[in-house]
Amino acid sequence: xxxxxxxxxxxxxxxxxxxxxxxxxxxxxxxxxxxxxxxxxxxxxxxxxxxxxxxxxxxxxxxxxxxxxxxxxxxxxxxxxxxxxxxxxxxxxxxxxxxxxxxxxxxxxxxxxxxxxxxxxxxxxxxxxxxxxxxxxxxxxxxxxxxxxxxxxxxxxxxxxxxxxxxxxxxxxxxxxxxxxxxxxxxxxxxxxxxxxxxxxxxxxxxxxxxxxxxxxxxxxxxxxxxxxxxxxxxxxxxxxxxxxxxxxxxxxxxxxxxxxxxxxxxxxxxxxxxxxxxxxxxxxxxxxxxxxxxxxxxxxxxxxxxxxxxxxxxxxxxxxxxxxxxxxxxxxxxxxxxxxxxxxxxxxxxxxxxxxxxxxxxxxxxxxxxxxxxxxxxxxxxxxxxxxxxxxxxxxxxxxxxxxxxxxxxxxxxxxxxxxxxxxxxxxxxxxxxxxxxxxxxxxxxxxxxxxxxxxxxxxxxxxxxxxxxxxxxxxxxxxxxxxxxxxxxxxxxxxxxxxxxxxxxxxxxxxxxxxxxxxxxxxxxxxxxxxxxxxxxxxxxxxxxxxxxxxxxxxxxxxxxxxxxxxxxxxxxxxxxxxxxxxxxxxxxxxxxxxxxxxxxxxxxxxxxxxxxxxxxxxxxxxxxxxxxxxx
Numbered sequence: 208x209x210x211x212x213x214x215x216x217x218x219x220x221x222x223x224x225x226x227x228x229x230x231x232x233x234x235x236x237x238x239x240x241x242x243x244x245x246x247x248x249x250x251x252x253x254x255x256x257x258x259x260x261x262x263x264x265x266x267x268x269x270x271x272x273x274x275x276x277x278x279x280x281x282x283x284x285x286x287x288x289x290x291x292x293x294x295x296x297x298x299x300x301x302x303x304x305x306x307x308x309x310x311x312x313x314x315x316x317x318x319x320x321x322x323x324x325x326x327x328x329x330x331x332x333x334x335x336x337x338x339x340x341x342x343x344x345x346x347x348x349x350x351x352x353x354x355x356x357x358x359x360x361x362x363x364x365x366x367x368x369x370x371x372x373x374x375x376x377x378x379x380x381x382x383x384x385x386x387x388x389x390x391x392x393x394x395x396x397x398x399x400x401x402x403x404x405x406x407x408x409x410x411x412x413x414x415x416x417x418x419x420x421x422x423x424x425x426x427x428x429x430x431x432x433x434x435x436x437x438x439x440x441x442x443x444x445x446x447x448x449x450x451x452x453x454x455x456x457x458x459x460x461x462x463x464x465x466x467x468x469x470x471x472x473x474x475x476x477x478x479x480x481x482x483x484x485x486x487x488x489x490x491x492x493x494x495x496x497x498x499x500x501x502x503x504x505x506x507x508x509x510x511x512x513x514x515x516x517x518x519x520x521x522x523x524x525x526x527x528x529x530x531x532x533x534x535x536x537x538x539x540x541x542x543x544x545x546x547x548x549x550x551x552x553x554x555x556x557x558x559x560x561x562x563x564x565x566x567x568x569x570x571x572x573x574x575x576x577x578x579x580x581x582x583x584x585x586x587x588x589x590x591x592x593x594x595x596x597x598x599x600x601x602x603x604x605x606x607x608x609x610x611x612x613x614x615x616x617x618x619x620x621x622x623x624x625x626x627x628x629x630x631x632x633x634x635x636x637x638x639x640x641x642x643x644x645x646x647x648x649x650x651x652x653x654x655x656x657x658x659x660x661x662x663x664x665x666x667x668x669x670x671x672x673x674x675x676x677x678x679x680x681x682x683x684x685x686x687x688x689x690x691x692x693x694x695x696x697x698x699x700x701x702x703x704x705x706x707x708x709x710x711x712x713x714x715x716x717x718x719x720x721x722x723x724x725x726x727x728x729x730x731x732x733x734x735x736x737x738x739x740x741x742x743x744x745x746x747x748x749x750x751x752x753x754x755x756x757x758x759x760x761x762x763x764x765x766x767x768x769x770x771x772x773x774x775x776x777x778x779x780x781x782x783x784x785x786x787x788x789x790x791x792x793x794x795x796x797x798x799x800x801x802x803x804x805x806x807x808x809x810x811x812x813x814x815x816x817x818x819x820x821x822x823x824x825x826x827x828x829x830x831x832x833x834x835x836x837x838x839x840x841x
Contacts, residue, residue, distance in 0.1 A: 233281050233282075233285065233286060233761075233764050233765060233766070234281075234285065234286040235281070235286075235764070235782075235784060237281075238277065238280055238281035238784060239784035239785055241280050241281070242272050242276070242277070242280055242784055242785075243266065243785070245280065246266065250264075251264075252264040254272060254273075254276065255268075255269035255271075255272060255785075256269065256270060256271050256272060256273065256781050257269065257270055258270045258679065258786065258790070258794060260680070260779070260781045266785075269785045270679070270783050270784075270785055270786040270790070271680075271781050271782050271783040271784045271785060271786070272781065272782065272784060273779065273780070273781050273782075274766050274767075274770035274772070274779070274780035274781055274782055277766045277770070277781075277782045277784070278766050281766065282766075286761055286764065287761075288760065288761060289761065292455075292759060293759045293760060295759075296455070296458065296459065296758070296759035297756065297759055299438070299459060300458070300459040300462045300463060300755075300759075301462055301466075301752075301755050301756065301759075303434075303435045303438045304435075304462075304466040304469060305752070306431070306435060307431075307432070307435045307469050307470075307473060308325060308328070308329065308469065309431070310428065310431065310432065310473045310476075310477070311324075311325065311328050311335070311469075311472065311473060311476065312384075312422065312476045312477075312481040312571075312572045312573075313325060313571055313572075313573065314384060314481055314482055314483075314484060314485055314570065314571045314572055315485055315569065315570055315571040315573075316485045316486075316570055320569065320571065323741070323745075324571050324573040324574075325748075326744060326745045326748040326749075327573055327700075327704075327741065327744045327745075327748075328472070328573060328748075329747075329748035329751060329752070330696070330697065330700060330743070330744030330745055330746070330747035330748030330749075330750075330751070331696075331697045331698075331700040331701045331704070331740075331743075331744040331747065332468040332469075332472070332660075332663065332664050332667070332697060333660040333661065333663075333664040333697055333698060333700075333701035334573070334576065334660070334697075334700065334701045334704060334744065335468075335472050335573065336468065336471070336472060336659060336660040336663045336664065336813075337576055337656050337657060337659070337660035337701060337705070338572060338573055338574070338575040338576045339471075339472060339475045339476060339479075339572075339817075340655065340656035340659040340660060341575055341576055341579055341652065341653070341656045342383050342479055342572065342575050343475065343479055343817060344652045344655060344656060345380075345383060345575075345579070345582060345583070345586075345652070346380045346383070346479060347820055348583075348586075348648065348652065349376055349379055349380050349586050350376060350380075352376075352586060352587075352590045353372055353373070353375070353376035353590060353593075355590075355594070356372055356590060356593045356594045356597060357369060357372055357373075359594060359597040359598060359601065360372075360597050360600075361600075361601055364597070364600055364616070365404065365616060365617065367404070367407050367408075368404075368407065368597075370407075370411055371407040371410045371411065372593050374410040374411045374413070374414040375410050375589055375593065377414055377417075378410065378413055378414055378417060379582075379585065379586050379589060381417050381421065381480070381482065381488070382488060382582075382585075383572075383575050383578065383582055384481060384482060384570060384571055384572045384574075384575060385488050385570050386564075386567055386568050386569075386570070386578060386581065387578070387581065387582060387585050388581055388584065388585055389584075389585050389588040389589060391628060391632070394500065394501055394624055395624035395625060395627060395628045396500060396624075397592070398592070398624060398627040398628040398630075398631060398632070399499070399500055399501070399624050399627055400497070401589075401592050401593060401596065401627075401631060402596060402606060402620050402622075402627040402630060402631060403499060403620065403627065404617045404620055405498045405499045406497060406498050406499060406500075408498065409495060409496075409497050409498060412495050412496075413491055413492060413495045416490075416491035416492075416494055416495060417482075417487070417488065417491045419491075420482055420483050420484070420487035420488075420490070420491060421480050421481070421482060421483070422477075422480065422481050422482065422483045423477065423480055424477060428477065432473065432474075454678070454788050454791045454792050454795065456792075456799070457674055457675070457678045457792075457795055457799055458686075458758045458759070460674055460799050460802065460803055461670075461671040461674040461675050461686070461690070461758075461802070462671070462755050462758060463803075463806075464667055464668075464670035464671040464674065464802055464803065464805075464806040465667055465668060465670075465671035465690060465693075465751070465755065466667070466755075467667050467670075467806045467807070467810050468663045468664065468667045468810075470810055470814065471663060471810055471813045471814045471817060474814060474817065474818075475814070475817040476572060478817060478818060479817075481572050485570045485571065493507070495507075500624075501624055558730050558731045558733075558734040558735075559731075559734060561734045561737070561738065562734075563711055563714055563715075563730040563733055563734060564711050564715060565577065565707060565708075565711050565733060565734065565737045566704070566707070566708060566711075566737065567581065567708065567711055567712070567715075576704065576705060576708055577704075577707075577708035577711065577712075579649060579652070579653065579708070579712075580649060580712045580716075581712070583648075583649055591631075591632075592631040592632060593631075595630070595631045595632070596620075596630065596631045599630060599631075600616075600619070603619075604630075605619040605620075605621075605622075606619065606620050606621060606622035606626050606627055606630045607621060607622040607623075607626055608626075653705075659813060659816065660701065661698075662809055662812075662813065663809060663810075663813050664694065664697060664698065664701075665694060666805055666806055666808075666809030666810075667806050667809070667810075668690055668691075668693060668694035668697070669694070669805065670801075670802035670803065670805045670806040671690045671802065671806075672687050672690040672691055672694070673798055673801060673802040673805070674795075674798055674799055674802040674803075675687035675690055676798075677795060677797075677798030678791070678794075678795040678798065678799075679783060679786070679791055679794050679795065680769060680770060680771050680780075680781060680782065680783060681771070682771025682773075682774035682780075683771055683773040683774045684763075684768050684769065684770075684771040684772070684773060684774075685763045685765075685767075685768035685773070686754075686758060686763060686768075687771075687773075688773040689750075689754040689757075690754070692750070693747060693750060693751050693754065696743050696744075696746070696747040696750070697744070697747055699740075699743055700740045700741075700743035700744040700747060701740070702740075703736050703737070703739050703740030703743065704736075704737060704740035704741070704744075706736050706740075707733050707734075707736035707737035707740060708737075710729050710730075710732050710733035710736065711733040711737075713729055714727070714729040714730050714733055717729070766780075766782055769782045769783070770782050
């Protein structure tokens with residue numbers, strides 16, 4: 208069983224082991240009998256209320272009584288817990304969604320961080336969808352950037368170079384779930400990998416290794432997702448068969464709408480593809496041999512983790528000084544250069560015991576939202592290196608500065624590692640490859656991802672809120688208030704975490720350029736906002752499961768909850784006692800249908816966006832010449 212399955216199994220067992228509730232709910236049947244008896248003994252025109260909560264003197268038109276009267280008449284009439292209703296509702300409406308959570312890609316290092324990623328997803332669906340949308344948009348952006356490089360190539364260039372460029376694109380796309388920056392190293396390793404034709408097979412070999420560890424569609428996955436859809440479809444059919452006599456369908460439809468965001472989330476992550484484990488990228492790099500670096504041949508990669516050799520306390524933070532955190536070192540110990548690394552060149556700082564970089568350093572797809580800036584910078588470094596090489600090739604410039612050899616084009620790329628670096632890197636400090644240029648497209652990408660996240664969160668939560676709010680008694684009650692609380696906390700947690708990611712990026716960027724002030728509050732602010740966001744998300748994850756489960760208990764069967772005491776409109780509260788199931792269902796049908804349609808349409812739109820990029824729609828609708836991006840040659 209996978210780690211995700213273990214976590215969900217524990218969650219399911221905890222739900223099933225809930226103790227029965229004996230005295231929370233009220234027996235509305237006995238309460239209705241007492242209320243009608245009180246009216247018949249002392250008839251008046253203000254005791255009974257109609258479907259709008261207005262006084263009526265006709266018992267046949269009466270739906271209920273005021274909350275004040277119900278409190279007096281019904282406060283001592285508890286109703287026992289209904290296990291049959293609880294088990295049937297949980298099985299039909301909630302448990303299939305929790306089971307579907309096993310397909311969310313956590314891919315972190317430990318069970319604890321897997322649990323953290325799952326709670327972040329359940330507690331803030333906006334964060335899950337936001338990370339998914341950023342991953343998709345980054346993948347499409349990366350493909351466009353490398354397509355521009357391929358467009359620069361002419362027909363005389365080596366076809367193996369085109370395969371290398373395509374492999375580099377896919378490798379970088381698959382590396383979004385790990386912290387990554389590009390480091391050229393003291394021996395110009397990255398330059399040798401890009402320029403030296405002998406090393407081009409390294410890229411395609413790494414790609415093959417990464418593809419072998421990629422998690423994609425499988426028959427067990429088809430079966431599990433299909434089972435969830437089948438259970439939901441059958442439950443809806445059964446409940447709609449009795450919709451006119453059973454108002455419990457409103458509870459199930461609201462829960463379905465609340466959790467429907469999981470469909471595009473699961474399908475989206477599976478469609479884009481994720482790595483099967485946290486260390487699959489590392490192992491793929493370890494297994495691949497670099498053909499040549501300088502005078503050495505057949506060098507294997509080895510992993511070098513952070514090694515702490517000194518730390519000291521400061522007034523604001525604990526400062527760790529050590530070597531860089533590296534994703535790949537070439538054999539040779541600490542003196543060798545890392546090709547891909549995360550971290551910085553100076554220190555790794557913590558505040559109240561937590562790393563300032565935070566989510567950026569955490570492996571896993573759920574934390575892709577924090578790697579937006581560093582990932583784009585890494586892609587730009589590689590793209591510009593390949594682009595500069597292709598431009599130099601078109602201009603017939605050789606690495607060594609010798610005359611151009613038209614017969615043996617590979618000879619034109621021979622030279623020392625330093626020559627190769629100068630050949631492809633146009634920025635002065637080509638060893639450290641620090642961030643350069645503008646963050647073009649980053650803000651627009653984040654806005655698009657935020658729109659997708661908010662559409663999915665509030666179309667699902669809003670639909671559940673609409674169904675619960677408009678089901679008589681109309682107003683903000685315990686059920687609709689619980690849905691609203693979930694949506695608000697999910698949004699706040701998402702905002703806190705993306706703010707923390709930006710503060711961490713800003714802190715790291717200023718520190719890398721040597722412009723970070725000694726008493727800067729960016730680091731502490733990044734840590735505090737991250738902890739606040741994660742805490743809110745964890746609490747909200749527990750709350751959404753608890754709130755969904757409480758719908759099938761009698762905890763909400765109280766005068767305070769049923770009278771919609773949370774309503775902000777200021778209307779006097781009342782409870783339903785005399786209306787039949789058919790009357791309540793008839794008054795609620797429009798809201799039920801509207802809520803279901805809103806959630807389904809939003810889900811279909813987001814899912815369509817995930818699988819079909821806008822560029823494909825343009826290609827289908829418009830002639831190619833109207834939308835093709837132009838490429839400038841220098």
